[in-house]
Amino acid sequence: DAKTTQPTSMDCAEGRAANLPCNHSTISGNEYVYWYRQIHSQGPQYIIHGLKNNETNEMASLIITEDRKSSTLILPHATLRDTAVYYCIVRVAPTQGGSEKLVFGKGTKLTVNP
Amino acid sequence: KAGVTQTPRYLIKTRGQQVTLSCSPISGHRSVSWYQQTPGQGLQFLFEYFSETQRNKGNFPGRFSGRQFSNSRSEMNVSTLELGDSALYLCASTPGQQNTEAFFGQGTRLTVV
Numbered sequence: 708d709a710k711t712t713q714p715t716s717m718d719c720a721e722g723r724a725a726n727l728p729c730n731h732s733t734i735s736g737n738e739y740v741y742w743y744r745q746i747h748s749q750g751p752q753y754i755i756h757g758l759k760n761n762e763t764n765e766m767a768s769l770i771i772t773e774d775r776k777s778s779t780l781i782l783p784h785a786t787l788r789d790t791a792v793y794y795c796i797v798r799v800a801p802t803q804g805g806s807e808k809l810v811f812g813k814g815t816k817l818t819v820n821p
Numbered sequence: 822k823a824g825v826t827q828t829p830r831y832l833i834k835t836r837g838q839q840v841t842l843s844c845s846p847i848s849g850h851r852s853v854s855w856y857q858q859t860p861g862q863g864l865q866f867l868f869e870y871f872s873e874t875q876r877n878k879g880n881f882p883g884r885f886s887g888r889q890f891s892n893s894r895s896e897m898n899v900s901t902l903e904l905g906d907s908a909l910y911l912c913a914s915t916p917g918q919q920n921t922e923a924f925f926g927q928g929t930r931l932t933v934v
């Protein structure tokens with residue numbers, strides 16, 4: 708079973724920031740938080756990952772709470788092409804004895820409206 | 822560099838038949854994972870291969886099997902197909918020993934009739 712909880716769906720206006728929450732209250736100290744998204748009928752696409760520090764890349768920002776029990780993915784200026792299902796996943800890094808296995812939950816269906 | 826390539830993209834099979842799907846990972850990547858996606862169950866992990874060895878396995882019946890070749894290309898096989906095997910089958914490629922992202926292919930859409 709997935710170790711994360713996400714809202715089923717969210718809406719966002721085009722051009723505004725989309726903030727997608729994820730609860731992972733049972734996360735272990737060596738587990739990373741990963742975010743992927745899946746646009747309809749395509750393979751999932753990696754967005755970002757982090758351990759405890761906030762992370763930013765060209766796609767998004769990841770804010771992890773100090774206790775690491777939850778995180779928020781931020782798309783700073785959402786576009787219509789960001790409409791997708793967003794998955795939050797926790798896992799141990801392969802470099803620390805984990806495997807490449809990803810356990811997907813139901814994710815959040817984000818709809819960006821014009 | 823080229824992405825993850827899955828063939829074929831679409832496939833229609835009859836119940837009882839068997840099917841083989843192929844996945845070519847990104848050059849240099851040694852790990853290939855397979856996933857099944859259905860509307861009811863979502864994305865579920867099937868198995869992972871690293872350097873020609875199965876490193877992890879999901880909770881699927883023995884009808885689902887896979888293998889990996891020395892060039893890291895992988896195949897998965899489903900025997901005695903059932904209607905419930907209709908799904909999008911996705912493979913993901915990673916270097917295998919680094920904490921990096923997985924790159925997914927476009928998937929093979931299998932329909933069992």
